[in-house]
Amino acid sequence: MSWTPADPMVSINNVHKSFGELKVLNGVSLDVMKGDVICIIGPSGSGKSTLIRCVNALNDIQQGSILVEGQEVNDAKLDKLELRKKVGMVFQQYNLFPHKTALQNVMMAPIRVLKQDKASAEAKARALLKKVRLEGKEDAYPGELSGGQQQRVAIARSLAMQPDVMLFDEVTAALDPETVGEVLQTIKDLAEEGMTCILVTHEMGFAREVADHIYFTDRGVIVEHGPPDTFFQNAQDPRTQEFLSQIL
Amino acid sequence: MIGGFLTTLKLSAVCLFFSVIIGVVGAWLQGSSFKWTRRFVNGYIQLFRNTPPLVQLYFFYFAIGTLLPTVENDWGGESPLLGNFAWAAISLSFFAGAFNVEIFRSGIEAVPKSTVEAAEALGFTKLQIYKDITLPLAFRVALPALNNNLVNLVKTTTLAYAIAVPDLLYESNQIWSDNVNVTEMMIFLLIAYFVLVGVLVAGMNRWERSLKIPGYG
Numbered sequence: 001m002s003w004t005p006a007d008p009m010v011s012i013n014n015v016h017k018s019f020g021e022l023k024v025l026n027g028v029s030l031d032v033m034k035g036d037v038i039c040i041i042g043p044s045g046s047g048k049s050t051l052i053r054c055v056n057a058l059n060d061i062q063q064g065s066i067l068v069e070g071q072e073v074n075d076a077k078l079d080k081l082e083l084r085k086k087v088g089m090v091f092q093q094y095n096l097f098p099h100k101t102a103l104q105n106v107m108m109a110p111i112r113v114l115k116q117d118k119a120s121a122e123a124k125a126r127a128l129l130k131k132v133r134l135e136g137k138e139d140a141y142p143g144e145l146s147g148g149q150q151q152r153v154a155i156a157r158s159l160a161m162q163p164d165v166m167l168f169d170e171v172t173a174a175l176d177p178e179t180v181g182e183v184l185q186t187i188k189d190l191a192e193e194g195m196t197c198i199l200v201t202h203e204m205g206f207a208r209e210v211a212d213h214i215y216f217t218d219r220g221v222i223v224e225h226g227p228p229d230t231f232f233q234n235a236q237d238p239r240t241q242e243f244l245s246q247i248l
Numbered sequence: 249m250i251g252g253f254l255t256t257l258k259l260s261a262v263c264l265f266f267s268v269i270i271g272v273v274g275a276w277l278q279g280s281s282f283k284w285t286r287r288f289v290n291g292y293i294q295l296f297r298n299t300p301p302l303v304q305l306y307f308f309y310f311a312i313g314t315l316l317p318t319v320e321n322d323w324g325g326e327s328p329l330l331g332n333f334a335w336a337a338i339s340l341s342f343f344a345g346a347f348n349v350e351i352f353r354s355g356i357e358a359v360p361k362s363t364v365e366a367a368e369a370l371g372f373t374k375l376q377i378y379k380d381i382t383l384p385l386a387f388r389v390a391l392p393a394l395n396n397n398l399v400n401l402v403k404t405t406t407l408a409y410a411i412a413v414p415d416l417l418y419e420s421n422q423i424w425s426d427n428v429n430v431t432e433m434m435i436f437l438l439i440a441y442f443v444l445v446g447v448l449v450a451g452m453n454r455w456e457r458s459l460k461i462p463g464y465g
Contacts, residue, residue, distance in 0.1 A: 056369055084371035095366035098464045099384050109370040112380065143463020154366075161370060 003070025009034045009165055009196050010055060015064035015074075017050060017220075024050045025061070026220035032165070037197045039207035042217035043243060048200040051217070052167045055198065056087040069164065081113070088163030092170040094150040096142040102129060102153045103138040106160050114161065121160075128156040132186050148179025152186055159190075166190065168199040204247060208232055216240045252419025253440065259336060259415060260402045260444075266341035267401060268394075271348025275386075276378055278353055289349065296346035301339070302407050308339040309411045336408035344401040351397060355390030356382055388459050395452040402445055416440060 008031035017025040024047045032038055040048045053059040055066055057073050057080050066073040068086055096105050106125035110116040116124075129138055132152040142150050151171055158166060168187060172180045184206050191197055191210050201207055207214060208228045215225040216237075224237045235241050278289045296304065313328055313335055321327040330338075359382050367377045406417045417437065424433040 058365060058369060080368075081371050081373070084369060087369075089366075089369040091362060091366060091369075093362055095360075095362045097363065097367070097381055099388070099461050108380065109372065112376050113371040141462045141464065143461060145463075157370070 011067040013065045037191045038213045039211040046217045047220045088158035089167040094154045147175045165196045252416040256416040262337045263340045267344035270345025274349035275352035305339045309335040332411045351393045355386030358389040359385045
């Protein structure tokens with residue numbers, strides 16, 4: 001049974017995960033098709049971030065299955081390197097390499113991991129930095145950039161690996177309000193180009209605008225999901241209604 | 249005299265080099281997922297940190313040195329496989345290396361886990377992460393402490409005197425035994441080491457500054 005682009009890009013099935021006694025994911029299932037943009041929202045501690053961290057095996061799961069392009073992630077023999085070539089990830093705290101310039105941050109993984117030659121990696125890195133509107137900042141160190149700029153470098157760094165799916169873990173949560181917009185615009189551009197994206201976010205307006213599908217999680221389960229318009233206007237579950245009334 | 253100075257310089261350089269290598273490799277092994285590897289490294293650190301360097305030197309030279317086979321020398325006689333210089337270098341490298349492992353470990357622990365995670369998510373292997381991310385960052389944190397330990401190491405090379413390595417101290421001793429210029433020799437020794445260590449410290453400080461990352465730390 002081999003994977004075809006008509007199958008879900010990411011297929012999460014009945015995933016359970018606990019940290020010691022604490023059950024974080026309690027039977028989560030969802031499918032993401034190629035080109036889909038899905039947003040996972042929910043109160044803090046509901047397991048959103050854990051869920052997407054499981055997709056690229058930064059966290060392991062105890063039960064259930066996660067397929068990325070047909071490759072089982074919950075497998076002791078998993079080739080993590082292969083998986084991570086397919087899945088890019090952007091973090092809340094950017095996590096750039098502080099001792100490398102913006103350009104080096106973007107070039108490093110293609111050279112080290114994909115074994116690209118330096119010249120072509122550099123050309124691609126420059127193009128990517130231009131794409132995230134950071135032309136002229138190539139030689140700046142992360143410490144010299146604003147949060148929004150750093151986060152865009154982090155997005156470019158992830159894109160340099162030419163992933164098929166991008167995971168965004170609350171990427172605007174640590175930013176100053178005035179730089180949130182530039183990062184969201186970058187993600188929106190990506191989504192419009194057809195990149196498959198899974199976002200964990202607290203930006204409801206943004207979720208509504210870019211997402212094809214919204215998932216609301218609470219206490220380790222998906223409480224409710226649906227297309228943004230239906231979801232935001234016509235939430236059925238009382239927990240969803242309460243959450244939305246608090247933040248909208 | 250010049251020979252003594254060169255011996256001290258050479259012994260210091262060799263020990264600096266190997267003790268740093270031991271520190272880097274030891275700190276890497278300490279992060280190993282194998283319990284016995286970690287235990288081995290910790291045992292090594294305990295052994296060399298909790299015993300006097302002079303005792304270690306004697307142990308290497310007189311206990312281990314005499315167990316090794318001898319080789320025929322240029323004059324047809326038997327001489328030990330490793331001479332006193334080699335034993336001093338080995339012993340002092342292990343001694344300073346034990347401290348360097350701990351120094352590098354503290355640096356490694358200061359590297360945010362999230363930065364390492366980002367590299368993992370990009371598909372870096374464990375070794376690549378250590379070499380390209382963890383070590384360069386840990387190094388910057390560890391440099392002041394490393395600086396200190398290396399200064400101590402240069403000063404500790406004088407212990408090689410005890411196994412008759414012809415270093416600066418040993419040679420000076422030869423001279424002051426032959427002549428009646430003890431005071432002058434003492435002043436000279438003090439100044440010579442002061443200058444030697446001063447040059448090392450200046451070099452390390454310069455290095456520290458050159459590694460400074462704009463906007464970081």
